[in-house]
Amino acid sequence: MSGPLLSARGVTKRFGGRVACRDVSFDLWPGEVLGVVGESGSGKTTLLNCLAGRMTPDAGSVAYDTAAGPVDVHGLSEARRRLLTRTEWGFVSQDAREGLRMGASAGANIGERLMAIGERHYGEIRRTAADWLGRVEIDLDRLDDRPTAFSGGMRQRLQIARNLVSRPRLVFMDEPTGGLDVSVQARILDLLRGLVENLQLSVVLVTHDLGVARLLTHRLMVMQGGQVVEDGLTDQVLDDPQHAYTQMLVASILPA
């Protein structure tokens, strides 16, 4: 078996005197879904941005095993890193407006990655876009509508399609279901679970919702004050929390 897909070693990021994330190390294996949970302000999103090359950590390194061989994410040239992020990686933001091109139609949004890597056949791009729209359960007659005309849940699904069209191996997700109502959340989670399984995706998922973590992730890291206080298999962490903070977190879920 090959090595880990993504491995972080001692990732630290400071904003002035404030430490947003301190000495985080882990390995992500191919096909694995890793959850990062913690309360707001615990450094989850900063960690995700450092992993995805959107921020440069002050210390530590992130290594990624590309199809062609392992690379140091932050040692890459900007050109190669950007190429990586639009081919082998995906990034699903909490706010769909950040991840989508709001002025372009749904079809163009899905097709953008294809065009960026050189696809120049309009009919072909459109067919692929329609196919992906179907996979994320959006009606085909919305293909030429702009995301501004979409509901929050549809935008989020469109964003997922836009990222997955290039068949990435690793997807970063920042609260993909945050701010959506419960029934829409459930549908998206269902969809994500299916896609992750079918496409053999590896995922780093940031969420504050332990229910989402339980449903989607294989392994869990619990963060508090920028540090990982506990990690392990999801069921193990949630059923038998060891750290006081995790215990508090688990105990604070409202009974359904």
Added chain:
Amino acid sequence: MPDTSLPDTSLRDSAYNYAYLDEQTKRMIRRAILKAVAVPGYQVPFGGREMPLPYGWGTGGIQVTAAIIGRDDTLKVIDQGADDTTNAVSIRRFFARVADVATTTRTEDATVIQTRHRVPETPLSDGQILVFQVPIPEPLRMLEPRETETRTLHALREYGVMQVSLYESIARHGRIAKTYNYPVLVNGRYIMSPSPIPKFDNPKLDRSPALQLYGAGREKRIYAVPPHTPVKSLDFDDHPFEIETWSECCALCGSRDSFLDEMIVDDAGKRLFVCSDTDYCERRR
């Protein structure tokens, strides 16, 4: 057509430096031009000066022309193809006065042609220089408002977003509906905005024997296409680039292969198509 330059301009106005700009400025602009020619399609920033005409009237083109013009040159200035419109006449007179150059309306006699929004119909030849007046030099500007980001996109050759805009056009109109300022790929490297010339003129840019210089005064950018450089209009494999066609011919000269302007000539809405290139049209009659 009679030459519209001032009758008393055989002598240069000595109150101004030759060609209006001071020598240091001309040197700076020439350096920018050299760089632009060395990297076809790349937008070179330059320190644009105040010119005695408003932005949008050709301040970029006029600075480029001032930097390259010499006493032996013959200047032609066109505005939307016409030699006799206000803008063209005033710029021609300006250079006759401050640079003591001969002016002409005949395309083949000119050594420098400053143009707003057209390429002459008469084929250009070796040694001629075409100076374009450019309002918005950045082809990605309407798609990406951040300058830092557009520079990065050019540097890394990430032109997917340009293709997205063409995709949108087909999805909305069934064809690529852009008719002017149609984006081109220069020498297989940089995407360039060919200033708002009609796409009818795009094929004339490709491997043209004339040097093309583009000056944007407000945005302070100069870019260039050296002679015989490939210039490709962007398109899709199944929606290839096409130029405009007309069912009519020119009402004055009968031309079927020049760019035609549509004019409404009476209150009943009677319409007429005439060549936009006045020099070409008049000499065919």
